[in-house]
Amino acid sequence: MPHSLPANLQKVTLGKLAKLGIHNRFDLVLHLPLRYEDETKVVRIAELQPGESQQVEGEVTHCEVAYRPRRSLICQLQDDTGVVHLRFLNFYPSQQKQLAVGKRIRALGEVRMGYFGLEMVHPKCRVGGENAPLKQALTPVYPTTAGLPQATLLKQIHAALQELELTDTLPAEILARLKLPAFADSVQLLHNPPPHVDEEALLQHAHPAWLRIKFDELLAQQLSMRVHYRKRRNRTAPQLPGHGHLSSALLKSLPFALTNAQQKVWSEISHDLTQSHPMQRLLQGDVGSGKTIVAALAALQAIENGYQVAFMAPTEILAEQHYLKLRDWLEPLGISPAWLSGSLKKKDKTAACERIASGDTLLAIGTHALFQSQVEFKKLGLVIVDEQHKFGVQQRLALRGKGSEPHQLMMSATPIPRTLAMSYYADLDVSVIDELPPGRTPVVTKLVSDARREEVFERVRNACLEGRQAYWVCPLIDESETLQLQTALETHATLSEIFPELRIGLVHGKLNNSEKAQVMAAFKANEVQLLVATTVIEVGVDVPNASMMVIDHAERMGLSQLHQLRGRVGRGAAHSLCILLFQTPLSELARARLKIIFENTDGFEIAQQDMQLRGPGELLGARQSGVPMLRFADITQDAPLLNYARDMADEMLRDHPEAARAHLQRWMANKPDYLQV
Ligand code: ADP
Ligand code: MG
Numbered sequence: 001m002p003h004s005l006p007a008n009l010q011k012v013t014l015g016k017l018a019k020l021g022i023h024n025r026f027d028l029v030l031h032l033p034l035r036y037e038d039e040t041k042v043v044r045i046a047e048l049q050p051g052e053s054q055q056v057e058g059e060v061t062h063c064e065v066a067y068r069p070r071r072s073l074i075c076q077l078q079d080d081t082g083v084v085h086l087r088f089l090n091f092y093p094s095q096q097k098q099l100a101v102g103k104r105i106r107a108l109g110e111v112r113m114g115y116f117g118l119e120m121v122h123p124k125c126r127v128g129g130e131n132a133p134l135k136q137a138l139t140p141v142y143p144t145t146a147g148l149p150q151a152t153l154l155k156q157i158h159a160a161l162q163e164l165e166l167t168d169t170l171p172a173e174i175l176a177r178l179k180l181p182a183f184a185d186s187v188q189l190l191h192n193p194p195p196h197v198d199e200e201a202l203l204q205h206a207h208p209a210w211l212r213i214k215f216d217e218l219l220a221q222q223l224s225m226r227v228h229y230r231k232r233r234n235r236t237a238p239q240l241p242g243h244g245h246l247s248s249a250l251l252k253s254l255p256f257a258l259t260n261a262q263q264k265v266w267s268e269i270s271h272d273l274t275q276s277h278p279m280q281r282l283l284q285g286d287v288g289s290g291k292t293i294v295a296a297l298a299a300l301q302a303i304e305n306g307y308q309v310a311f312m313a314p315t316e317i318l319a320e321q322h323y324l325k326l327r328d329w330l331e332p333l334g335i336s337p338a339w340l341s342g343s344l345k346k347k348d349k350t351a352a353c354e355r356i357a358s359g360d361t362l363l364a365i366g367t368h369a370l371f372q373s374q375v376e377f378k379k380l381g382l383v384i385v386d387e388q389h390k391f392g393v394q395q396r397l398a399l400r401g402k403g404s405e406p407h408q409l410m411m412s413a414t415p416i417p418r419t420l421a422m423s424y425y426a427d428l429d430v431s432v433i434d435e436l437p438p439g440r441t442p443v444v445t446k447l448v449s450d451a452r453r454e455e456v457f458e459r460v461r462n463a464c465l466e467g468r469q470a471y472w473v474c475p476l477i478d479e480s481e482t483l484q485l486q487t488a489l490e491t492h493a494t495l496s497e498i499f500p501e502l503r504i505g506l507v508h509g510k511l512n513n514s515e516k517a518q519v520m521a522a523f524k525a526n527e528v529q530l531l532v533a534t535t536v537i538e539v540g541v542d543v544p545n546a547s548m549m550v551i552d553h554a555e556r557m558g559l560s561q562l563h564q565l566r567g568r569v570g571r572g573a574a575h576s577l578c579i580l581l582f583q584t585p586l587s588e589l590a591r592a593r594l595k596i597i598f599e600n601t602d603g604f605e606i607a608q609q610d611m612q613l614r615g616p617g618e619l620l621g622a623r624q625s626g627v628p629m630l631r632f633a634d635i636t637q638d639a640p641l642l643n644y645a646r647d648m649a650d651e652m653l654r655d656h657p658e659a660a661r662a663h664l665q666r667w668m669a670n671k672p673d674y675l676q677v
Contacts, residue, residue, distance in 0.1 A: 074086070
């Protein structure tokens with residue numbers, strides 16, 4: 001490794017560096033300061049500004065251990081212009097000695113108004129400091145970990161800066177066009193800012209040097225996605241032209257016509273399937289936008305060509321619902337889908353697998369059981385993954401490995417803001433259904449404090465007695481499944497007492513498959529009027545007659561979860577109501593979340609605001625952890641840079657492939673999996 005860390009570093013130090021993600025000398029170069037300390041000048045005490053980190057010099061005029069407000073060493077430092085207090089909460093007797101009355105001290109720390117007037121807590125002190133020369137540059141303060149002193153980091157980083165040849169990976173012509181500084185100059189400046197640098201711009205990450213680093217990072221991300229995308233285009237997949245006899249028969253049999261948006265995405269998908277390289281398309285559409293019918297049409301186009309289709313959903317409830325719906329749609333066309341889930345009896349599973357292997361089954365619908373090793377498709381042409389964000393990256397990769405290369409359609413109702421999609425799904429083609437089918441009445445959302453629970457009971461009772469149906473979503477208990485189950489059982493018992501006149505069902509994650517199916521069927525048939533449910537109903541469940549939903553302890557749920565849950569109502573013609581019951585007092589974050597869900601119905605808008613509230617990492621969720629997150633760039637703030645990076649990635653791959661390779665090598669060397677995917 002040309003850039004490996006110096007051989008003389010101790011093992012403990014190496015361990016600590018690794019903890020910070022530093023594995024080679026280039027990582028050291030990219031270990032950028034959190035902030036800076038200004039030791040380039042000495043400020044007169046009278047001119048100290050609370051809130052700033054400043055350096056003063058003076059004589060100790062008083063030093064004692066105080067006991068109020070808590071035990072601390074208080075030292076009074078005086079210059080010609082005034083007095084400042086230095087305060088130490090933990091201190092050694094030796095420190096006390098160093099700060100004895102009469103000593104001259106140079107102290108650096110954050111100034112604030114304290115108990116004794118202007119003070120610095122735990123300043124950096126230098127005894128006899130007035131003779132030391134002032135620093136020529138701001139002193140960087142690095143993010144570190146316990147036991148790794150700033151001085152060690154600083155020494156290693158500065159050595160790496162000296163020794164590494166930091167040639168620019170961007171062609172000069174591109175740099176000039178983007179008006180960005182050279183890479184080497186940028187890192188030098190960030191680690192050793194010159195005396196008159198715009199410190200505010202450094203702290204805000206808005207300095208051109210910062211822009212360069214962020215641009216490089218975004219460019220590497222875009223390049224790797226584009227490379228990945230191109231690789232895939234070089235692989236082969238079966239060409240599946242649309243003969244149209246099955247898909248048009250299905251369209252004719254439907255009681256509705258496709259919306260324009262459905263039409264548009266369907267033609268994009270249909271076109272992809274005719275290509276000789278595998279489709280990798282993400283179909284996005286808000287809850288209720290009608291993705292399932294589009295998936296069914298895609299399946300038919302593959303089947304028209306004699307190929308098999310696998311349709312996978314993340315939960316049993318959802319997979320079964322798809323199975324029932326597609327069976328209704330396709331049986332009249334002479335196609336019987338097969339059902340495969342983990343909870344099937346062994347005998348039934350074996351039978352299903354045999355029919356899949358022999359090619360008798362053209363459409364297999366199920367949970368991820370579809371992709372376990374014993375399932376072998378004879379002639380798999382298309383894989384459809386519903387609610388793809390619920391699957392891990394690993395599962396997605398397993399899909400690719402199966403048999404020859406099938407086309408892939410991934411669907412998601414978790415709307416992803418445009419910048420996030422551009423950034424993290426740059427390797428996919430994206431189709432968006434951006435309108436809802438006609439005839440829906442928007443869901444009215446009400447925020448109700450738990451103190452008014454009784455009124456909510458009344459509304460539920462009235463709605464059900466009028467022939468409508470309702471969901472009661474149990475509080476979310478994140479820490480324990482047992483507690484979650486207990487909560488669901490208790491809620492069901494309580495509500496059964498409150499509503500003796502209603503038929504109440506219960507569905508939760510611990511029911512087995514046929515029990516779940518039974519409850520859902522009863523709810524669909526209006527035999528159950530009020531369905532008490534855990535968040536298992538979050539994805540996909542479609543019962544149009546249900547027009548009311550109560551979400552208990554809504555403050556515990558995430559925004560996308562609330563949006564998904566709310567999407568279960570408002571599917572029929574009746575006016576729908578979603579009541580978010582919340583417990584007071586609300587935390588700041590919970591209040592902000594509820595406000596967003598109350599004010600917005602558009603999933604994309606909600607996702608955008610969610611991203612601003614929590615950052616993109618949270619939004620993508622831990623499940624996406626196979627995707628390396630950005631360290632420096634922030635796609636909410638750096639959207640313009642992201643746009644440049646995307647355009648530049650294409651240009652570099654076309655006109656400067658060598659530079660593109662060097663850039664990827666520099667930025668992705670630690671992430672070989674990511675380079676391949
Ligand atoms: P999602 O995109 O959330 O998966 P679904 O596919 O479950 O949505 O569709 C929601 C409901 O809308 C279903 O009952 C479906 O039959 C119905 N639907 C789909 N497309 C249309 C349309 N163009 N016109 C009317 N109803 C539609
Ligand atoms: Mg769906």
